[in-house]
Amino acid sequence: MNDAAMNDTAMNSTFVIRSAERGHQMLKSDGSRASYLAGHPDAFITRASSFNFNQYQSGRPGFGTVRVFGEEVFHGSGCGYNMHPHHNFVICAFVFAGELTHLNTAGAGMVDRLQAGDYYVFSAGSGGKHCELSVTPEDMHVIYLWLLPEQLYMPPTYHRGHFDFRKRRNEVVQLVGEADGALPIQQDLSVSRLMGDAGNRFPYQLRTLSHGAYVFVREGSIRCCGTELGPRDSKGVWNTESIEIEVLEDDSDVLIVETIMIDDAKIKAWESEHVGH
Amino acid sequence: MTTEPLKRLMCLGCGFSYDEALGLPEHGLAPGTRWADIPESWVCPDCGTPKHMFEMVVIGYAAGGPELAQKA
Numbered sequence: 001m002n003d004a005a006m007n008d009t010a011m012n013s014t015f016v017i018r019s020a021e022r023g024h025q026m027l028k029s030d031g032s033r034a035s036y037l038a039g040h041p042d043a044f045i046t047r048a049s050s051f052n053f054n055q056y057q058s059g060r061p062g063f064g065t066v067r068v069f070g071e072e073v074f075h076g077s078g079c080g081y082n083m084h085p086h087h088n089f090v091i092c093a094f095v096f097a098g099e100l101t102h103l104n105t106a107g108a109g110m111v112d113r114l115q116a117g118d119y120y121v122f123s124a125g126s127g128g129k130h131c132e133l134s135v136t137p138e139d140m141h142v143i144y145l146w147l148l149p150e151q152l153y154m155p156p157t158y159h160r161g162h163f164d165f166r167k168r169r170n171e172v173v174q175l176v177g178e179a180d181g182a183l184p185i186q187q188d189l190s191v192s193r194l195m196g197d198a199g200n201r202f203p204y205q206l207r208t209l210s211h212g213a214y215v216f217v218r219e220g221s222i223r224c225c226g227t228e229l230g231p232r233d234s235k236g237v238w239n240t241e242s243i244e245i246e247v248l249e250d251d252s253d254v255l256i257v258e259t260i261m262i263d264d265a266k267i268k269a270w271e272s273e274h275v276g277h
Numbered sequence: 278m279t280t281e282p283l284k285r286l287m288c289l290g291c292g293f294s295y296d297e298a299l300g301l302p303e304h305g306l307a308p309g310t311r312w313a314d315i316p317e318s319w320v321c322p323d324c325g326t327p328k329h330m331f332e333m334v335v336i337g338y339a340a341g342g343p344e345l346a347q348k349a
Contacts, residue, residue, distance in 0.1 A: 061332075067289060085323045087349070089292035124292055126345045148334065152285070152294055153342030 012240035014225065015060070019232030022071075023049040029079070036082055038133055043079030047072045050216070050234055063214045063236050064259030065189055068146035071218075071232065073139050074098070080133035080140075086124035090147040090187060092176060093132070094119040094163075094255070096218070098140030103131040106158040117163045121176055121183045125154035143218070145257065150186045159183040165195045165253075172202055172245075172256065188260035196222075196247035196254065204256060205242045212238025212261045215245065220252025284312055287334045290326030294334075299347040308347070322349075 027045045029037040037045065050069040051062050063069075067089070074080055083103065093100065093114070100114040106128045114120065122130065134140035161183045163175055174182045177190030188211075194202060206213060215224050216234040223246040224235050237243050238261050245254060283297040295301065295315075300308040304322050306315065312331075319328045338346070 067332075085291060085293075087292040087323070088287060088294055125339070126342065127349070146292075148287070149336065151339040151342065152334075152336050153345050154339040 012225070013238050014227075015236045016227055016229075017050055017060075017234045017236075019048070019230070022232070023047075023052040025049070036084060038080040038082045038131075039076055039078035043074070043076040045072055045074055045079060048232065050214075063257075064212055064238075064261045065148045065187055066145060066214060066257060066259055067148060068144060069214065069216065069234075069257070070144045072142050072144060074100075074134035074142070075139050077135055077137050078133065081131060083129050083131040085127065085129050086122075087127050088149050088152055089124050090149050090185060091122045091124065091130075092119065092145040092147070092191065093122075094143045094145075094175070094191075094193075096141040096143070098134055098138040099136045100140050100142060101133045101135050103133075104158050105129045106156040110158070112158075112160055114160065117165055118160060119163065119175060119183075120158065120160040121185055123149065123154060123157045123186060125149070125156040128156040143216075143255065145191065147185075147187055147189060147259075148262070150188070154186060163193055168195065170194075170196050170200050172204060177258075190258045192256040192258070194245065194247075194252075194254040194256065196220075196245075196252050197250045198247055198252075200247045202245045202247070203242055204245060206240065206258060209239065209241065210261055211258055212236060213243055214257040214259070215243070216255045216257070218253040218255060220247070220249040220254075222247050222249075222252055222254060283309075285334050285336065286312060286331040287336075288321040288324065288326050289330050289332055290321055291324040293321050293323040293349070294346060295331065296343070296346055299343060301347075301349065303348060 025047045029040040029043045034040040048071045095114045095118050102112040172192050172194045174192045176183045176185050214236045217229045221230045225243050286295045300306040300310045
């Protein structure tokens with residue numbers, strides 16, 4: 001699983017994860033799982049994990065501060081995750097279709113409803129609970145990110161934003177990070193989204209040489225630093241000052257996660273064990 | 278005598294953290310209990326994730342964090 005192609009050139013380091021190389025899971029709301037997975041008896045969640053969330057640590061152990069990059073679909077109304085606790089992790093959800101009803105205990109507590117283009121950043125910090133449900137008839141499509149926090153036991157926070165894909169076209173828009181209008185995050189990380197049309201090229205400057213970018217193509221196709229990537233393919237690039245994304249197909253939808261490359265030694269050790277696999 | 282630095286670990290299932298210095302008195306683990314001395318059958322008290330799916334982290338606390346973590 002995650003049979004990432006390794007390629008160390010003189011300068012930058014990269015890996016590629018093709019769509020089918022991600023960890024694939026189908027989680028049904030039955031048996032002992034029904035207490036965690038909502039929508040018993042017929043609801044189910046499909047999950048494709050770039051960093052093998054299922055086995056937590058058996059695949060590529062994340063990327064910088066990223067531990068989970070999971071594409072999920074909630075199938076059937078009532079499907080989702082019942083109320084469960086978190087600490088410390090910063091959890092982001094980006095909704096692409098359907099509606100995510102999100103109950104969260106952060107602050108005074110709230111019920112939020114997120115539709116295509118909406119996204120949230122939930123910093124669980126000293127502890128919080130949340131419940132995530134799709135209550136409408138349509139399937140709900142979402143990408144989840146789990147990030148290590150800058151500090152342990154921070155006060156829990158919840159922020160939500162919206163990406164207007166009709167207005168913000170052919171530009172790299174920062175959704176999470178320090179840019180104007182982006183949702184704040186207490187980590188040296190940003191998430192950007194690019195909705196682009198064929199023929200456009202987008203240079204992307206990394207913050208420092210200690211940062212890396214994880215580029216995930218949700219729809220369409222791009223060329224990223226010499227590699228052609230189709231739907232659900234992704235590429236990690238680090239030890240470089242900048243990357244370039246060339247859009248090959250209209251309506252290409254790309255997420256760029258830029259993170260400080262902590263735990264580099266651990267990731268290098270994992271890579272050396274998996275060279276040639 | 279070797280004095281290995283005290284470790285902090287995070288549950289990859291939910292983010293619950295274990296700090297060797299603080300222990301988890303509410304769960305029967307005294308302050309100073311080494312991760313290695315906790316049985317392999319131990320699971321995350323919040324989500325049931327097995328012990329081997331915790332990751333060592335080098336992350337400091339927010340103000341007041343250690344006091345809250347010890348009561349977790």
